[in-house]
Amino acid sequence: MKRAITSDAAAHERVIAIGALAARTGVKVETIRYYEQVGLLPAPERSEGNQRRYGRRHLERLAFIRHARDLGFPVETLRGLLALADRPDMPCDEAHRIAARQLADVRRKIAHLRALEAELDRIAQSCLGGAPVRDCAVIEALAKEQRADSVPLGKRDAGSAC
Amino acid sequence: MKRAITSDAAAHERVIAIGALAARTGVKVETIRYYEQVGLLPAPERSEGNQRRYGRRHLERLAFIRHARDLGFPVETLRGLLALADRPDMPCDEAHRIAARQLADVRRKIAHLRALEAELDRIAQSCLGGAPVRDCAVIEALAKEQRADSVPLGKRDAGSAC
DNA sequence: CTTGAACCTCTAGTCACTAGAGGTCGTATC
DNA sequence: GATACGACCTCTAGTGACTAGAGGTTCAAG
Ligand SMILES: [Zn+2]
Ligand SMILES: [Zn+2]
Ligand SMILES: [Zn+2]
Ligand SMILES: [Zn+2]
Numbered sequence: 001m002k003r004a005i006t007s008d009a010a011a012h013e014r015v016i017a018i019g020a021l022a023a024r025t026g027v028k029v030e031t032i033r034y035y036e037q038v039g040l041l042p043a044p045e046r047s048e049g050n051q052r053r054y055g056r057r058h059l060e061r062l063a064f065i066r067h068a069r070d071l072g073f074p075v076e077t078l079r080g081l082l083a084l085a086d087r088p089d090m091p092c093d094e095a096h097r098i099a100a101r102q103l104a105d106v107r108r109k110i111a112h113l114r115a116l117e118a119e120l121d122r123i124a125q126s127c128l129g130g131a132p133v134r135d136c137a138v139i140e141a142l143a144k145e146q147r148a149d150s151v152p153l154g155k156r157d158a159g160s161a162c
Numbered sequence: 163m164k165r166a167i168t169s170d171a172a173a174h175e176r177v178i179a180i181g182a183l184a185a186r187t188g189v190k191v192e193t194i195r196y197y198e199q200v201g202l203l204p205a206p207e208r209s210e211g212n213q214r215r216y217g218r219r220h221l222e223r224l225a226f227i228r229h230a231r232d233l234g235f236p237v238e239t240l241r242g243l244l245a246l247a248d249r250p251d252m253p254c255d256e257a258h259r260i261a262a263r264q265l266a267d268v269r270r271k272i273a274h275l276r277a278l279e280a281e282l283d284r285i286a287q288s289c290l291g292g293a294p295v296r297d298c299a300v301i302e303a304l305a306k307e308q309r310a311d312s313v314p315l316g317k318r319d320a321g322s323a324c
Numbered sequence: 325c326t327t328g329a330a331c332c333t334c335t336a337g338t339c340a341c342t343a344g345a346g347g348t349c350g351t352a353t354c
Numbered sequence: 355g356a357t358a359c360g361a362c363c364t365c366t367a368g369t370g371a372c373t374a375g376a377g378g379t380t381c382a383a384g
Contacts, residue, residue, distance in 0.1 A: 017330075017331075017381090018330085018331070019329095019330060019331080028372090028373080029330090029331085030372075030373060030374080031371085031372065031373085033332095033333095034371075034372060034373090038371090047331095047380085047381085048380095049331085049332090049379075049380045049381070050331085050332065050379085050380080051330085051331055051332070051379095051380065051381080052331085052332090060305065063305065063306075064304055064305045067304050067305070067306070068304050069371090071278055071281060071282055071285075071304075072278055074370080074371090075370075075371070076370095081301075081304065084295055084301070085295065085301050085304075085305070087295060088294060088295050088296035089294055089295070089296070090294065090295050091291075091292060091293070091294060091295070092289060092291060092292070092293050092294065092295045092297075092298035092300060092301060093291045093292065095295065095298055095300045095301055096286065096289065096291045096298075096300060099282060099285060099286045099300050100286055102282060103279065103282040103283060103286055106275055106278050106279050106282060107279060109275055110272060110275045110276065110279065113268055113271055113272045113275065114272065116233055116234055116268050117265065117268050117269060117272060119233060120233060120261060120264060120265040120268060121265060123233075123261060124258065124261045124262055124265055127254065127258065129253075129254060129255045129258045130253060130254070130255065131253065131254050132250060132251055132252065132253060132254065133246055133247065133249060133250050133251070133252050133253070133254045133257065134250035134251070135254075136254035136257055136258075138254060138257045138258060138261050139243075139246070139247050139254060139257055142226055142229050142230050142233075142243065142247075143222065143225065143226045143229070143247070144225075144229070179350095179361075179362075180361085180362070181360095181361060181362080190341090190342085191361090191362085192341075192342060192343080193340085193341065193342085195363095195364095196340075196341060196342090200340090209349085209350085209362095210349095211348075211349045211350070211362085211363090212348085212349080212362085212363065213348095213349065213350085213361085213362055213363070214362085214363090231340090236339085236340090237339080237340070238339095
């Protein structure tokens with residue numbers, strides 16, 4: 001019995017393993033499996049030994065997912081976008097609405113971060129260092145209550161990763 | 163036997179329950195308990211019936227925490243900041259370094275979001291809507307691969323909450 | 325045929341909370 | 355003093371979007 005897929009056939013039919021798909025899209029192997037698990041990427045065929053074998057369609061869909069995620073679309077939203085992309089005859093207005101919402105979201109975030117930037121800058125300027133902590137305006141500024149741009153705790157994200 | 167704490171005594175000695183502390187600081191009750199659990203806020207005394215009783219020190223410390231969190235300092239960093247605030251004789255340079263790092267972080271985030279904003283704006287402009295999905299430039303733009311500002315997956319945050 | 329990288333599944337951990345179940349406490353009113 | 359009822363307690367699990375690891379199997383080259 002011949003193996004279902006040889007490397008030669010793979011090259012011809014563009015059937016690739018998960019590692020190759022990862023390399024081509026820049027999405028980690030674990031993340032690809034995760035996308036399959038949550039239903040973003042359809043489950044591919046398997047080799048006789050139960051390994052995933054991807055085709056061109058998967059590559060394209062994963063590139064789509066990656067790009068949309070890079071742009072900050074949340075996975076839930078992506079689901080709608082993907083469903084839409086699968087129906088070429090539908091009008092595209094919904095896609096525009098989704099993109100506009102995302103843009104508005106990004107702008108809100110920018111506005112918020114700019115407020116933080118201003119306050120942090122002010123705080124950082126308020127003491128030049130070298131003082132004992134008890135006299136430091138930075139520490140004092142943090143200790144002071146504020147009522148300005150406070151946002152309900154838990155829905156914020158400003159200081160973690162980029 | 164008299165109760166350890168009456169409401170009258172509470173008013174005089176400024177000993178308050180967790181709900182009152184939450185109301186005064188704008189931090190939710192659950193979050194306060196969480197801060198205690200992770201060691202940000204020291205465990206307060208308890209009433210005879212095992213309920214938390216907070217004093218002025220807790221109020222101040224929680225306000226500090228809240229403000230720093232609002233400014234996006236991650237909890238880990240906050241730990242350092244609080245340790246510092248507890249040592250009034252130390253020089254404050256470390257506090258400045260922490261604040262500067264946070265400011266730089268916020269600025270990096272802003273830069274990143276501005277790049278996203280530009281691309282999203284370009285995409286949103288590229289099709290005015292009303293077309294079938296197959297011809298929509300928005301969908302097409304998302305499907306196209308990109309090599310520009312891509313960031314390792316999982317360390318990004320652009321589209322979720324504010 | 326043997327090696328070893330790549331693959332598989334499953335579970336748990338991340339961050340900073342948030343929500344809920346199921347039970348106890350405190351106090352105001354009767 | 356009994357009763358009501360909100361506030362409080364602990365503990366566990368869930369969120370988003372992955373990431374990391376254990377422990378085992380498969381593939382393809384030499
Ligand atoms: Zn200083
Ligand atoms: Zn502030
Ligand atoms: Zn369109
Ligand atoms: Zn792009």
